[in-house]
Amino acid sequence: MNSFFADNKLYIATDSLDWVMNKAISQSLSLSTAMPLNTHNDHVPEKPIETLYIHIPFCHTLCRFCSFHKVKFNHDLAMQYFQSLKQEITHVLQQGYRFNRVYIGGGTTTILEDELIKLIEQIKSTTHIREVSCESDPIYFAEGNPQRLVGLVDRMSIGVQSFNDQVLKNTGRYEKFGSAAQQAEYILQANQLFPTVNMDLMYGFKNQTIDDVAYDIEIAKSINPAQITTYPLTLGIGKNRKKAGVLAGNPHQLWPLFQQVKSSLADHYHQEYPWTFSRIQQATDNKYVLDGEDCFGVGSGAFGRFGNQFRISSFNIEQYIELINRHNSGTTHYKMIDDKALMQHQLMIMMGHGYLNNHAFKQHTGKSLWQAFPLELSFLISIGALTKQGQDYRTTEHGEFVALKMFTGFLSGMDWLREQAREINSDQYAITL
Ligand SMILES: C[S@@+](CC[C@H](N)C(=O)[O-])C[C@H]1O[C@@H](n2cnc3c(N)ncnc32)[C@H](O)[C@@H]1O
Numbered sequence: 001m002n003s004f005f006a007d008n009k010l011y012i013a014t015d016s017l018d019w020v021m022n023k024a025i026s027q028s029l030s031l032s033t034a035m036p037l038n039t040h041n042d043h044v045p046e047k048p049i050e051t052l053y054i055h056i057p058f059c060h061t062l063c064r065f066c067s068f069h070k071v072k073f074n075h076d077l078a079m080q081y082f083q084s085l086k087q088e089i090t091h092v093l094q095q096g097y098r099f100n101r102v103y104i105g106g107g108t109t110t111i112l113e114d115e116l117i118k119l120i121e122q123i124k125s126t127t128h129i130r131e132v133s134c135e136s137d138p139i140y141f142a143e144g145n146p147q148r149l150v151g152l153v154d155r156m157s158i159g160v161q162s163f164n165d166q167v168l169k170n171t172g173r174y175e176k177f178g179s180a181a182q183q184a185e186y187i188l189q190a191n192q193l194f195p196t197v198n199m200d201l202m203y204g205f206k207n208q209t210i211d212d213v214a215y216d217i218e219i220a221k222s223i224n225p226a227q228i229t230t231y232p233l234t235l236g237i238g239k240n241r242k243k244a245g246v247l248a249g250n251p252h253q254l255w256p257l258f259q260q261v262k263s264s265l266a267d268h269y270h271q272e273y274p275w276t277f278s279r280i281q282q283a284t285d286n287k288y289v290l291d292g293e294d295c296f297g298v299g300s301g302a303f304g305r306f307g308n309q310f311r312i313s314s315f316n317i318e319q320y321i322e323l324i325n326r327h328n329s330g331t332t333h334y335k336m337i338d339d340k341a342l343m344q345h346q347l348m349i350m351m352g353h354g355y356l357n358n359h360a361f362k363q364h365t366g367k368s369l370w371q372a373f374p375l376e377l378s379f380l381i382s383i384g385a386l387t388k389q390g391q392d393y394r395t396t397e398h399g400e401f402v403a404l405k406m407f408t409g410f411l412s413g414m415d416w417l418r419e420q421a422r423e424i425n426s427d428q429y430a431i432t433l
């Protein structure tokens with residue numbers, strides 16, 4: 001098919017996918033049916049849970065596009081918060097929970113360096129952990145002492161977003177984190193320290209051209225981090241949509257920008273997913289927290305998931321501290337997620353990975369791909385996102401873009417969950433305490 005028609009077919013397909021996903025997210029991720037959680041009756045699994053997720057909800061600056069749970073840094077509140085976090089983690093470990101990995105996300109996890117170090121040391125001295133990941137902003141590598149984290153942190157993920165000073169100014173990051181050239185310097189230093197450094201870049205900003213994206217990737221490659229995570233600016237479906245939307249370009253420009261990302265990275269990076277790239281010859285055990293495995297969340301603003309149960313912690317920092325002081329869990333609510341929504345997440349991961357293996361899927365779920373996804377497969381094949389290969393399916397390049405749109409749709413769903421979580425916790429603050 002002529003590429004003009006093929007691309008138009010792709011835009012029509014992804015526009016309708018956006019619409020369908022927004023509807024599906026509003027229904028399946030609505031917290032109107034969330035229930036208060038009593039963790040005293042928790043059944044502690046014998047096998048370790050894959051990830052302990054720890055949330056640090058403080059930042060030096062609040063970027064315009066970001067709807068993660070965070071407030072402007074307040075030293076006293078943050079000190080109290082770390083105390084509560086240590087208490088909650090001690091309790092969880094005493095209950096018998098065990099974890100393979102720890103992912104410390106934010107916010108800005110390095111905002112109180114001494115406290116972060118004590119927290120990781122506390123965990124490592126109590127239980128065996130295979131890997132610790134942290135997220136940080138770039139200025140930490142100029143103003144902090146990152147060498148103190150050597151040996152404690154295996155994977156350091158640093159947000160840059162763009163090497164264009166105007167984009168940094170528009171998003172509210174230039175003033176606090178420095179110019180693009182300064183940030184490149186900081187990350188070069190971080191790269192010397194940690195076994196795995198991940199760099200976050202975003203694209204899809206207003207007026208951003210293919211050449212701008214190619215430039216961002218060239219600078220990123222010259223720094224040579226082990227991983228590059230890069231996907232379009234996500235707008236969410238709630239209140240954040242307007243704020244982030246001011247920064248966004250035309251959604252129909254995303255396809256050529258994605259193609260540019262792919263081709264610019266192809267010589268040195270392997271595409272793990274259309275949103276994550278690993279340096280060729282890099283061992284890729286270090287990964288992002290959203291791969292679909294079970295996860296236990298602690299701290300204010302954390303989510304967890306075991307099987308079909310989705311858990312929500314208090315999104316009110318003062319309430320969280322109070323709950324822990326009273327020897328309660330910081331996790332306040334749960335919601336059951338239906339099998340269909342979990343399988344659709346699995347479909348996104350398989351498509352992003354590039355291959356849908358029918359036999360492996362049947363062994364795992366008891367259903368063939370066609371039994372599990374009759375409508376989804378018909379749609380994906382008809383728009384040229386998947387091609388048949390024996391009993392299996394392979395993702396085409398258009399299909400990779402569709403998987404990327406599914407991924408950003410999923411992140412919009414997480415934004416929507418955070419927005420609702422802020423509301424349920426403030427409504428029920430008085431009741432829970
Ligand atoms: C929550 S931040 C934590 C890292 C650190 N605070 C920083 O900004 O450098 C992790 C990453 O989420 C991504 N992110 C946040 N909001 C986003 C949005 N609206 N669209 C796409 N990515 C977003 C950014 O790439 C950011 O680096």
Ligand code: SF4
Pocket residue numbers: 058059060061062063066067068070106107108137159
């Ligand atoms: S992008 Fe990072 S620094 Fe900016 S507000 Fe979000 S968590 Fe904070």
